[in-house]
Every structure is written in C-alpha cells, then in structure tokens.
Amino acid sequence: MASFPPSVNEKLIARSRTVGELLAPTAPFDKKCGRENWTVAFAPDGSYLAWSQGHRIVKLVPWAQCLSNFLLHGTKNGANPASTRLPRQNSESGQKNKPCEHILDCGDIVWSLAFGSSVPEKRSRCVNIEWHRFKFGQDQLLLATGLNNGRIKIWDVYTGKLLLNLMDHTEVVRDLTFAPDGSLILVSASRDKTLRVWDLKDDGNMMKVLRGHQNWVYGCAFSPDSSILCSVGASKAVFLWDMDKYSMLRKLEGHHNDVVACEFSPDGALLATASYDTRVYVWDPHIGVILMEFGHLFPAPTPIFAGGANDRWVRSVSFSPDGLHVASLADDRMVRFWRIDEEYPVQVAPLNNGLCCTFSTDGSVLAAGTQDGSLHFWATPWQVPSLQHLCRVAIRRVMPTRHVTSLPIPPKVLEFLCYQI
Numbered sequence: 001m002a003s004f005p006p007s008v009n010e011k012l013i014a015r016s017r018t019v020g021e022l023l024a025p026t027a028p029f030d031k032k033c034g035r036e037n038w039t040v041a042f043a044p045d046g047s048y049l050a051w052s053q054g055h056r057i058v059k060l061v062p063w064a065q066c067l068s069n070f071l072l073h074g075t076k077n078g079a080n081p082a083s084t085r086l087p088r089q090n091s092e093s094g095q096k097n098k099p100c101e102h103i104l105d106c107g108d109i110v111w112s113l114a115f116g117s118s119v120p121e122k123r124s125r126c127v128n129i130e131w132h133r134f135k136f137g138q139d140q141l142l143l144a145t146g147l148n149n150g151r152i153k154i155w156d157v158y159t160g161k162l163l164l165n166l167m168d169h170t171e172v173v174r175d176l177t178f179a180p181d182g183s184l185i186l187v188s189a190s191r192d193k194t195l196r197v198w199d200l201k202d203d204g205n206m207m208k209v210l211r212g213h214q215n216w217v218y219g220c221a222f223s224p225d226s227s228i229l230c231s232v233g234a235s236k237a238v239f240l241w242d243m244d245k246y247s248m249l250r251k252l253e254g255h256h257n258d259v260v261a262c263e264f265s266p267d268g269a270l271l272a273t274a275s276y277d278t279r280v281y282v283w284d285p286h287i288g289v290i291l292m293e294f295g296h297l298f299p300a301p302t303p304i305f306a307g308g309a310n311d312r313w314v315r316s317v318s319f320s321p322d323g324l325h326v327a328s329l330a331d332d333r334m335v336r337f338w339r340i341d342e343e344y345p346v347q348v349a350p351l352n353n354g355l356c357c358t359f360s361t362d363g364s365v366l367a368a369g370t371q372d373g374s375l376h377f378w379a380t381p382w383q384v385p386s387l388q389h390l391c392r393v394a395i396r397r398v399m400p401t402r403h404v405t406s407l408p409i410p411p412k413v414l415e416f417l418c419y420q421i
Contacts, residue, residue: 044180060101193213228241
C-alpha cells in the first residue's frame with residue numbers, strides 16, 4: 001500500500017471526530033445490488049437531510065433533530081429505532097416551520113438528489129404562458145430525485161407529496177443540480193450523454209438539451225451566481241457552459257481518467273473536480289488553469305496507470321461553505337479533508353466502500369454515503385479565516401471573477417485575489 005512521505009505522517013494521524021451514523025434497514029432477502037447510497041444532500045436552509053437508503057427509498061430527515069438524536073443516544077442510529085423515531089407529517093396542514101420526517105418511495109433505484117428553493121422574484125423564462133399548474137411561494141422547498149429508469153421526480157419537502165414526473169432521459173439520471181438563484185431551474189446529467197435544463201416554475205418544461213459529451217455524464221454543478229454550469233463525465237471530460245446562452249464556454253484538460261464529481265467554491269472563483277485518476281484538481285475555471293492538485297496515491301501515478309484500475313479512484317469531492325477546505329472520498333477506504341493552500345490532508349477518517357460526500361449547510365459536519373445504503377458523519381476541520389481569505393471572498397460579492405482580473409491593482413495583489421499565490 002502506498003503511503004505519504006514521513007514529513008506528513010503527523011498530519012495523517014489527525015482523525016476526524018465521528019458525529020454519528022444512520023444505518024440502512026436490511027431484510028434477509030435484500031439484494032446487495034440496489035442498496036447503494038449514491039447521493040446525499042442537505043437543504044439550502046439546513047432544515048433537512050435527504051438520505052437515499054437504497055432500494056428506491058429516500059428518507060427526508062429533519063437535520064437538527066437528527067443531530068440531537070446523535071447527542072442523546074450515541075453515534076449509531078438505525079433506520080427507525082423506536083427510541084429515536086422522528087415526528088412525521090402526513091398532511092398539508094402540518095406546520096412548515098417544524099420539519100417532519102418523510103419516507104419517499106421513488107419507484108426505482110435512486111442515483112441523484114438535489115434540493116431547490118423558490119424565490120418569487122425569479123419568474124419562469126417561458127413568458128408566453130399565463131397559467132401554471134403550480135405556483136411556488138417564497139417558502140417552497142423541493143426535492144428532485146434522479147432514477148435508474150431516466151425519470152426525475154419532484155417532491156414537496158414539507159408534505160412529502162409527489163408534484164412532477166419529468167420524463168425525457170433514456171438512461172440513468174446520474175446527477176441533479178438546482179440553480180442557486182431561486183429560479184427553480186434544474187439541470188440533470190445522464191448516462192445518455194446529455195444534460196437537460198428544466199424550468200420547474202413552468203410546470204417542469206424542458207427548456208434545453210446540452211450536447212457535447214461523447215460518453216456518460218457523471219456530474220454537474222452550478223456556479224454560485226448561476227451563470228456557469230460545470231459538467232464532468234467519462235473520457236476525461238470537464239466542460240463549462242454559459243447558462244445564459246446555453247453554449248459551451250470551454251473544456252478543461254488535465255485529468256487522465258473519467259471525471260466523476262465537481263463543485264464550485266462558495267465564492268465562485270474555484271472549481272474542484274474528482275477523477276478516477278487518483279487526483280482532485282482545483283481549477284481557476286475562468287482561465288482553465290489548475291491551481292492545486294490533491295493526490296491520493298504517492299508517488300503520483302503515471303498517466304497510463306492513472307487511466308486504469310489503480311485502486312485509488314476518487315469518488316466524490318465537496319467544497320466547505322467557508323471555501324477553506326475540500327473533502328474527498330476515495331477507494332482506499334479513506335475520507336480526506338484538505339486545505340486549499342496545503343498539499344497534504346489536514347484530517348482523515350476511515351470509511352469502507354464510500355460513494356459520496358457533502359458538507360452540511362453550515363459546514364460543521366461532513367456526510368458520506370456507502371454501498372450498503374448507510375450514512376456516516378464527521379466533524380469537519382475548523383479555523384478562523386484569514387483577513388486575506390476574507391478579502392478574496394468579499395470582493396466577489398460586488399463583482400464576478402472575470403471583472404476582478406481587470407482591476408487596476410499591482411500584479412501580485414491580483415494574483416493573490418485570484419488564488420494564484
């Protein structure tokens with residue numbers, strides 16, 4: 001087994017503290033195939049956790065109550081133990097400000113999940129239709145589930161009711177992402193080699209098909225301002241799309257194997273991609289340059305070895321909400337936490353058969369799903385952001401990165417603001 005150089009052994013000793021586990025229910029004759037937890041998601045306001053338990057079931061769990069149960073009853077938690085059963089809401093009369101547990105039967109194996117919240121000011125892009133079946137209010141919270149049969153089901157999180165059934169993909173819907181601007185624009189990535197853009201405020205009308213991938217599309221992610229979409233897939237593909245014109249901006253080249261996950265930093269200046277080539281790259285997506293490489297095999301494999309079955313496939317990557325850390329999950333039974341300015345992990349945690357990971361909305365917890373449908377949670381690294389980092393973030397609240405590069409300031413300051421030093 002490969003190891004890191006002796007100089008980083010002390011850093012590898014730092015283990016993340018386990019917060020809790022949610023164990024998927026099992027039956028004597030359940031097939032192992034179909035139990036996988038391919039995806040986990042937190043609501044934008046932190047109220048809910050969506051847990052794909054396998055065998056077509058998704059559980060909506062009130063996140064604050066889940067954390068309280070871990071503190072009261074220990075870290076391990078079954079699917080529905082009597083002592084920790086969460087309240088359920090069975091009708092629309094339930095209070096929306098009191099999250100309640102729901103169990104959703106999606107009808108097929110669930111591959112992807114995404115929460116979407118509505119902002120009334122963001123109207124449908126279809127201006128000619130005066131009547132809509134659904135009128136989403138300001139407090140609307142939706143869950144999209146992507147299925148094995150190519151369908152996408154849209155659920156009301158507060159009531160657990162099915163609202164829409166979107167049918168156009170011909171293969172597995174591998175990933176879903178909502179535009180962060182509250183427009184309820186949904187993008188789906190599929191093994192049918194396409195990305196499809198849906199307008200849920202127009203009753204789920206499919207607005208556009210994005211073509212360019214020559215093989216499976218594994219993942220997609222919006223930039224924080226919703227102007228750019230990143231899509232990743234087989235054959236080393238990393239594509240950036242202009243979501244105002246629905247056209248391809250550029251291709252990012254550097255990976256040596258399938259790219260399976262991507263996520264933008266909270267300020268939109270960086271893009272993290274995870275690949276089967278044992279690496280996570282952090283890019284400046286606006287110029288297509290790799291700024292940081294996080295390797296999961298030492299020494300770094302040759303391109304030929306990285307392009308094959310190297311036993312270190314990176315399965316998932318996630319940016320922390322503060323933009324200071326990246327979490328990655330690989331086939332070497334390890335979850336790693338990286339600082340964006342350090343070459344080696346700052347914390348690690350053991351995990352067998354991991355498939356996905358994501359930070360909680362406040363960044364205090366990392367959730368990871370496994371092949372048996374269970375969820376595992378760890379406390380994340382924490383540090384006070386430096387003044388320099390706060391400057392990088394603050395400037396992007398008043399102007400996009402493409403305008404930052406044209407500021408009349410000294411080159412060294414500009415390089416720092418663009419994460420190049």
